[in-house]
Amino acid sequence: MNRKLGKFETALLLSDLHAPFNIVIALRLSDAPAPESVKQALASLQLRHPFLRSKINPKGHNPVFEPIDPGKFQFETVERVEADQWQGYVRREMAHRFDLISGPLFRVVYLYRQGIGDLIMTIHHTIADGVSVLNLIHELLQICSGQAIELIALKPLPAAEDRFPLTHQGIGRLVRTAGYARRQMGAMLGYIWRTRGKRIPPVRSGGQAQIATLVLPEGLVNQLSQVGRSKGITINSMLNTALVLAVNKHLYHGQPVLMRTFSFADVRPYTTPPTAACDLGSYVAMLDYTLDVRPEKGFWDHANRLQRLIAQSLNKGDKYNALLMSLPLVSMLIGMKVMRFGAAALNYNGYVPLSPRYGNLKVTGLHAFVSGMDLGPEMSTQARLFQDQLWWDFTYLDSDMDTQTAGAILEEITAILKSAVEPGQ
Numbered sequence: 001m002n003r004k005l006g007k008f009e010t011a012l013l014l015s016d017l018h019a020p021f022n023i024v025i026a027l028r029l030s031d032a033p034a035p036e037s038v039k040q041a042l043a044s045l046q047l048r049h050p051f052l053r054s055k056i057n058p059k060g061h062n063p064v065f066e067p068i069d070p071g072k073f074q075f076e077t078v079e080r081v082e083a084d085q086w087q088g089y090v091r092r093e094m095a096h097r098f099d100l101i102s103g104p105l106f107r108v109v110y111l112y113r114q115g116i117g118d119l120i121m122t123i124h125h126t127i128a129d130g131v132s133v134l135n136l137i138h139e140l141l142q143i144c145s146g147q148a149i150e151l152i153a154l155k156p157l158p159a160a161e162d163r164f165p166l167t168h169q170g171i172g173r174l175v176r177t178a179g180y181a182r183r184q185m186g187a188m189l190g191y192i193w194r195t196r197g198k199r200i201p202p203v204r205s206g207g208q209a210q211i212a213t214l215v216l217p218e219g220l221v222n223q224l225s226q227v228g229r230s231k232g233i234t235i236n237s238m239l240n241t242a243l244v245l246a247v248n249k250h251l252y253h254g255q256p257v258l259m260r261t262f263s264f265a266d267v268r269p270y271t272t273p274p275t276a277a278c279d280l281g282s283y284v285a286m287l288d289y290t291l292d293v294r295p296e297k298g299f300w301d302h303a304n305r306l307q308r309l310i311a312q313s314l315n316k317g318d319k320y321n322a323l324l325m326s327l328p329l330v331s332m333l334i335g336m337k338v339m340r341f342g343a344a345a346l347n348y349n350g351y352v353p354l355s356p357r358y359g360n361l362k363v364t365g366l367h368a369f370v371s372g373m374d375l376g377p378e379m380s381t382q383a384r385l386f387q388d389q390l391w392w393d394f395t396y397l398d399s400d401m402d403t404q405t406a407g408a409i410l411e412e413i414t415a416i417l418k419s420a421v422e423p424g425q
Helices: 007-018 035-048 085-095 128-142 170-192 218-231 234-251 299-314 318-336 403-420
Strands: 022-030 054-057 064-067 076-079 106-113 116-124 207-218 257-266 285-295 344-351 359-369 379-386 391-397
Touching: 007 218, 007 318, 022 085, 022 128, 035 064, 035 076, 035 106, 035 128, 035 318, 085 106, 085 116, 085 359, 116 128, 116 170, 116 344, 128 257, 128 344, 128 359, 128 379, 170 257, 170 285, 170 318, 218 234, 218 299, 218 403, 234 257, 234 285, 234 344, 234 379, 234 391, 234 403, 257 299, 285 299, 285 318, 299 318, 299 403, 359 379, 359 391, 391 403
Parallel strands: 076 106, 257 344, 344 379
Antiparallel strands: 022 116, 022 359, 054 064, 106 116, 207 391, 257 285, 379 391
8 A cells, every 4th residue: 555645634634743633432341342343353353444554754845655564553441440441542642643654554552440341542633533533442342242243454544535426526626726725814813803903713822632421311302302303403503503502611711702613524415425424544634613602682593593604505515625625724724823713613523433331341331532733622422322321532632621621511511401401492
């Protein structure tokens, strides 16, 4: 495998060169497999997935994925002594940069004691997205539980843009991305003009990434789904709205202001051919939206407006345009170092393809985080529906807020969502 990095992959690489940019999964297990069984399963998966046995050769402005010998990966076993011990390892792994030139681009820490395990898997963002990481975890659990599965060796995925439909190839791509760039530049200039003299996300260097978690119960999730369907608003838009409003209250003192938030689109179903979850790779588009936050307007007013913004952009094909323009956007922000991506970000993965049990092995928790950085959103979040609950994980920098403020934001989110489904709202 010698494959040039695509547009979004190169943007992720630039982000990583600025500050470590990793996906970190924390998988909580009971009746857990022994460490040696997990290590052997990972070795099998490395033979199946070419990006798990790869490195990145910078090659100036044309970085490429190159192969390494299989069997080489970092697997650390630690005695599990505390229930929350995994959180410290997640923080460590988010801040620990990969040796890109030597590879491989993944590593595992396994906290284990007497059949209880917390598996911390860290993967460089250039080789995986949420969909493919979750499938990788599913395959790992199948192997560890002794299920007979066919581990066919896969070919490396091409860059996402190489599988875009004909409308976003050739001259059509140039025309559409140029139009998208003009609209984005206009939106950015409008944001800068209308936020004169108001708080915008400040760039503070030297912060360390911290984490927080929130689990919303099945009853509340069902209520949100029912009310959202009646109003034509998705769970993604509802969660993103609650996040923005909570951040506004606790970091912006509830002041009316334009706030930029990010949503992420899985482009796998829209490539030609559609890209399967079993193929490890980064096939996601980062879409930004500017929401005019007026706290007196209430939750549903904001959710409706955000839903319209998202629907309009997706109808224009912006999931393709945003992926293609991610590299110049990241290059600009890193080069300037005076402006952050935004105030908030939400990556909502919907239902995850994990079973609660794999043989005797039980999955008791699933958390996902992406490394924080000084130019990233003030609150970056990952959410998924897991075992009929909504598991929501948050990353922030201690230079932006302390643990008390982060906790207050999570409590505010819960209160907003509970209030939203009350009769008469």
